[in-house]
Amino acid sequence: MCQSGENKLKVGQYVAPLVETQCPFCSVQCKMTISTETEALAGIVRTVYKAEGKPNAASQGRLCIKGMNAHQHATHPGRLTQPLMRKGGRLVPVPWEEALDAVASSFSSLLSTQGPDGIGIYGGGSLSNETAYLLGKFARVAIGTRYIDYNGRFCMSAAASAGSKVFGVDRGLTCRLADIPLARCIVLAGTNIAECQPTLMPYFHQAKENGAFIIVIDPRATPTAAIADLHLQIRPGTDAVLANAMLKVIVDEGLVNEEFIRKRTNGYDQLLTHLNELDLNEAAALCGIEADMIQQAARAFGSVETGIVFTARGVEQQIDGHMAVRALLNLVLATGKIGREGCGYGAITGQGNGQGGREHGQKADQLPGYRSIENEEDRAYVASVWGVDPSSLPGKGVSAYEMMELVHQGGIQALFVMGSNPIVSNPNVRLVEDALKKLDLLVVADMFLTETARLADVVLPVTSYLENTGTMTNLEGRVLLREAVRLAPGEARDDWSILCQIAARLNKGGYFAYKDAEDIFEELRFASRGGLADYYGITYDRLRREEGVYWPCPATDKAGMDMMFRESFALSDRRAVFTVVESWGAGEELSEEYPLTLTNGRVLTHYLTGAQTRRSPSLAAREIENYVEIHPRTARRWYIRDGEWVEITSQRGSFTVRSRIRPNIREDTIFVPMHWGGAQNVNQATRPDLDPFCRMPGFKTAAVHIRPLRLAVSANRGHNEEWSQF
Structure with a gap:
């Protein structure tokens, strides 16, 4: 019988005045403590929270500003605390x-009339x-x-x-x-660790102290690029071209x-x-940088004994x-920099459980343990566990955006959204x-009434990271236990x-008879056993003792694999x-109508769509609204003043944000963060074109135009004194 988790406690009520927990945000998954005390100010008594980093193998006790304030969204008065249903056009408590x-x-009803799909x-x-x-399991067994x-x-x-495809298995860091401080050359391609995973930066500072040469590949001069010995400020969409050119020099x-x-x-x-057949000068021109910079980068990486390549969303x-990632992996293989200390490849996972979340069946083509839903042996094994x-198990589905297209076309009539x-x-x-x-039916399970939840027919309130026991897998492939510390x-x-x-109401309750999260994990262990992502040797007791275990870990009495591909x-x-x-550029073609490339990304104080961080007063106050980063000469060309509202338009649509004129971006590129919805949502204009292999949308390379949202711009174009600020 499933636990309901019902209670009548107020937001903010902890089980103890000092608790140990884990940050819910990025893939480092920093451990921390939260203490509470009461204070009286002008006769008003309030609870004060203090979060501090706790020593752990990943962040070594460090905590960034998001982790320090994560409790604020969990204790926010806007938390959903009752189910809501749409009645008379309004969402009301039920x-x-x-x-x-x-x-x-x-x-x-849909199962009987339309079928499970x-x-x-x-x-x-x-x-x-x-x-x-x-x-x-719910999708494939309860629904089908x-x-x-x-x-x-x-x-x-x-x-x-x-x-x-290249290694035979995907784990964020091999x-x-x-190993980072042991590398003599580090390539950071499309990753802004200083803002996205800031507690990892000391590893890179230590590497520099040890003599490492750091190469940053990014169209922007980010805080991460500030530590670089060489910044390759390439045109968006040319990462594969650059990797090929570097490999040519190495060869x-x-x-x-x-x-x-x-x-x-x-x-x-x-x-x-x-x-x-590759011409270095042509490749450099396509990338928008000098050929000698490519040569310098290639020699730096190829000439040293140890090195690591990291990628993130800028490339992906x-x-x-x-294919761009595979081109960068060619550099790793050609120089033999994998499977030994100070060497490897790392995909800097963005979401808190981005690694574990893609291993056990949420993806359209996967079964637990990184098994394939199209492989008969894999299907038979998981079916035996279930x-x-x-x-009876369905086949492969489609990617996330393609599901939206199917909904739009009427192929999907009901959608259940959880944690997104x-x-x-x-x-x-x-x-x-x-x-x-x-x-016909939109169901959303979330902590807050997000932009998506506002459209729902049914909204189901869920617990936060402080209240929900479970395991998370960080970017290293280290499985960690995060236990509930609050009701x-x-x-x-x-x-x-x-x-x-819900499964019980669909007469499938016998397949979902769990008493707690550990009970589910015990089944997951068996379902993943023998798979690429083998969790069988990991148990809650072991996680409590060891504070984290790497996968694959096929045996309970042996350590997990910390370094992949040694032999x-x-x-x-x-x-x-x-x-x-x-070697071709993946950017959308620029034109007189759409002369600039729009790229997007994250900022230090926010996470994903901002559903949690924008409800943290301390974090929201640092970035209260969205913005566009634009080069001074580009701003002058389009008559844009610093701090004014602008409209950005692509073939898909438009959005409005404030301008920030900065010299740290290419003149042909503008950058907009991804954390805001509504009129400030950058995805009003991003590309829905999909990578043919992984079905990733082309978020980073939309062709756009930009204009200021004020009247009579054209009347002022001849007055140079008005633009003297540039």
């Missing part, structure tokens, strides 16, 4: 029984491993639909698919964080590791043939993201909003419990694969 009965009744399930990369696992995917499709899918100058290539890889000769959120017939805010995070927001409004506010329930209760890779012949990658 009892849990009524809400769950309504959801199950609608699902049952009329229902879609949409998850999130911040859900615990237990909930991510259960959501996949093939349509399940999650917002991690927009974060790590390019790197995940590339790693799987090495350990502790031509004899900096490859011939022994490693001969013993541990395939496909090198075909790659050489391709590189012979493009329509050639999969106690169902393999033939698709109306803000998807590209082509206008289509997504229209699609969600067409649904849930009002009637909020654990997300996994909600799934169980072999995970492909059938145990060799890694070189990839022939075409």
Whole structure:
């Protein structure tokens, strides 16, 4: 029988005055303590919270500004504490029984009239491993639909698919964080760690102190680029071109590791043939940088004994993201920098459980343990754990954005959203909003009334990170246990419990009879056993003792694998694969009408769609609204003053933000953060074009034009004195 998690406590009520927990935000998953005390000011008594970092293997006790203030959204008075249902056009509070009965009744009706594929399930990369696992099982066993995917499709899918093809398995970091200071050259491609994972920066500072040469590849001079010995400020969409050009220099100058290539890889000769046709000067011109900078970067990486390549969304959120990552992996393989100390590849995972969330069944093509839903042996094994017939499991579905297209086309009539805010995070927001409004039923399980929840027919209140026990897997592949330290506010329930209760109403309760999160994890252990992401050797007791265990970990009495590929890779012949990658720019074609490239990303004080961080007063106060970063000369060309409102338009749509004129971005590029919805949502204009391999949208390379939102601009164009500020 599932626990309901029902209670009547007020927001902010802790079990103890000092608790140990774990930050809910980025993929470092820093451990921390939160203490509470009361103070009286002008006769008003209030609770004061203080968060501090706790020593741990990843962040070593550090905590960034988001972690310091994470409790503020968990204790926010706007938390959802009762189920809501739409009645008379308005969302009104209802009892849990009524809400769950309504959801199950609608699902049952659709199952009988439209079949299981009329229902879609949409998850999130911040859900615990237990909930991510259960959501996949819920979709395939309780509903029987093939349509399940999650917002991690927009974060790590390019790197995940590339790693799987090149190495045979995807784990965020093939090495350990502790290897960073041992690397003599580090390539940071499209990753702004200083703002996105700031507690990791001391690793890179230590590497520099040890003599490392750091290369940053980014169209912007970010805080991360400030530590670089060489900043390659390339044109968005040309990462693959740059990687090919660097590899050509490494090959031509004899900096490859011939022994490693001969013993541990395939496909090198075909790659050489391709590189012979590459012209370095043409590649440099396409990238928008000087050829000698490419040579300097290639020599720096190729000439040293140890090195690591890191990628993140700047490389991956493009329509050639999969191949761009594979081009960068060619550099790792050609120089033999993997499977030993100070070497490797790392995809800097964005979401809190972006790694674990993509391992156990939330993705359209996956079953637990990184098994394939299209592999008959994998289907049979997981079916045996679940106690169902393999033939009853549905096949492969579609990616997250393609689900929105199916909704828009009427192919999906009901959508269940858990831990995600698709109306803000998807590209082509206008289509997504229209699609969600067409649904017969939209159910959203969340902590807050997000932009997506406001459109829902049923809203189910869930517990926060402080109230929900479960495991998370950080960017290293280290599984961590985060235990509940606070009772849930009002009637909020654990997300996994909600799934169980709906399944019971669909007469599938026997497959979802869990007493707690640990009970789910025990089943996950067996479901993942023997898979690429093998969690079988990990238990809650062990996590409490060891404070984290790497996967794969097939045995309870042995350590998990901290460094991947020491002796072999995970492909059938145990060799890694070189990839022939075409050198072409993946950006949308610029024109007189759309002369600039729009790229997007994160800022230090916010997370994802801002549903949590914009409800933290301390974080929201630092960035209260969205903005566009634009070069001074570009601003002058388009008559834009610093701090004024501007409109940015692409072929898909428009949005409005304030301008920030800064010299740290390319003149042909503008940058807008991704954390705001509504009129300030950058995804009103981003590209819905998808990578053909991983189905990642091309967020980073939309062609746009920009104009100030004030009258009579044209009348002032001849008055140079008005623009003397530039």
